[in-house]
Amino acid sequence: MIFLFSIGFLEIELLDIIDILLVTVLLYQLYKLLTGSVALKIFLGLLSVYLLYLVVRAAGMELLSIILGQFMGVGVLAAIILFQPEIRRFLLLIGKTTSLNHDRFWGFPWRREQSEKLSLTPFIEAAKSLAGKNTGALIVFAKSSELKYYAESGDLIDAVISKRLLMSIFNKHSPLHDGAVIISGNRIKAARCILPVSENQEIPASMGLRHRAAIGLTEITDSIVLVVSEETGQIALVRNGEAYRNLSSADLRVKLNQFLFDTDQKPAAAVSEKSVSAA
Numbered sequence: 442m443i444f445l446f447s448i449g450f451l452e453i454e455l456l457d458i459i460d461i462l463l464v465t466v467l468l469y470q471l472y473k474l475l476t477g478s479v480a481l482k483i484f485l486g487l488l489s490v491y492l493l494y495l496v497v498r499a500a501g502m503e504l505l506s507i508i509l510g511q512f513m514g515v516g517v518l519a520a521i522i523l524f525q526p527e528i529r530r531f532l533l534l535i536g537k538t539t540s541l542n543h544d545r546f547w548g549f550p551w552r553r554e555q556s557e558k559l560s561l562t563p564f565i566e567a568a569k570s571l572a573g574k575n576t577g578a579l580i581v582f583a584k585s586s587e588l589k590y591y592a593e594s595g596d597l598i599d600a601v602i603s604k605r606l607l608m609s610i611f612n613k614h615s616p617l618h619d620g621a622v623i624i625s626g627n628r629i630k631a632a633r634c635i636l637p638v639s640e641n642q643e644i645p646a647s648m649g650l651r652h653r654a655a656i657g658l659t660e661i662t663d664s665i666v667l668v669v670s671e672e673t674g675q676i677a678l679v680r681n682g683e684a685y686r687n688l689s690s691a692d693l694r695v696k697l698n699q700f701l702f703d704t705d706q707k708p709a710a711a712v713s714e715k716s717v718s719a720a
């Protein structure tokens with residue numbers, strides 16, 4: 442044990458400092474995860490019951506402490522059931538940050554080569570045409586994870602990327618137009634995919650299910666999602682639960698380059714409006 446200093450009768454060791462730092466990081470992550478969601482209110486409710494239980498027990502109020510004690514006994518199980526989506530998101534978040542596939546960390550040359558070959562032109566041109574016709578679209582760019590689970594929720598395609606194919610998929614009369622298209626490994630992997638919808642209550646009402654689904658997926662994965670609004674014809678790009686709305690074709694190219702290939706180019710005309718953060 443490495444002794445550092447003492448405050449009165451308290452002896453502080455290096456391990457105590459590490460312990461406190463880890464708890465702080467954990468609580469901060471928990472706060473970030475719960476903020477803006479109903480879960481935060483449930484968490485505060487449970488915390489209040491627990492504090493009441495401690496007070497009642499210390500005061501020696503037998504009957505109430507037995508009742509609250511019984512409640513606290515099933516508390517862990519109840520918390521797991523109530524916070525199931527948040528626990529899932531938390532574990533996915535840990536998995537995301539420690540991903541063994543992460544290019545920047547491990548720098549596998551073949552993965553980098555593969556992602557650099559992705560041509561952005563078909564997406565930019567398709568987004569522009571779809572926006573011009575007020576046709577909605579949802580395109581997911583997989584990064585460190587292939588998003589197999591989500592791809593399997595739709596129809597597997599595994600096709601070469603082209604503007605014409607993207608246009609046909611999102612054509613309002615196409616049986617594949619509903620849901621999201623997933624791009625992975627320079628292929629259109631699947632269409633009609635169902636994405637997890639964000640539960641962030643701070644998302645503006647102007648954003649419907651399509652945008653919520655884009656935000657939801659990027660909250661739990663490092664994927665990038667392109668959204669074309671059917672209602673307004675606006676183009677948005679979503680990353681880490683944040684939506685960059687009202688992008689021009691030039692902005693879209695710059696942002697896609699930046700988000701997919703980690704380039705630091707700035708938009709030529711900064712007309713984008715960073716709109717919502719669910720992170």
Ligand SMILES: Nc1ncnc2c1ncn2[C@@H]1O[C@H](COP(=O)(O)OP(=O)(O)OP(=O)(O)O)[C@@H](O)[C@H]1O
Pocket residue numbers: 577578579618619620621634635636637638647648649650651652653654669670671672673
């Ligand atoms: N969970 C989901 N996963 C994938 N796609 C979804 C999901 N929820 C909705 N969508 C897509 O979004 C469409 C509905 O969009 P809605 O009008 O509610 O959203 P919006 O964000 O307001 O979009 P828009 O601005 O285009 O109207 C659906 O027809 C479907 O294609």
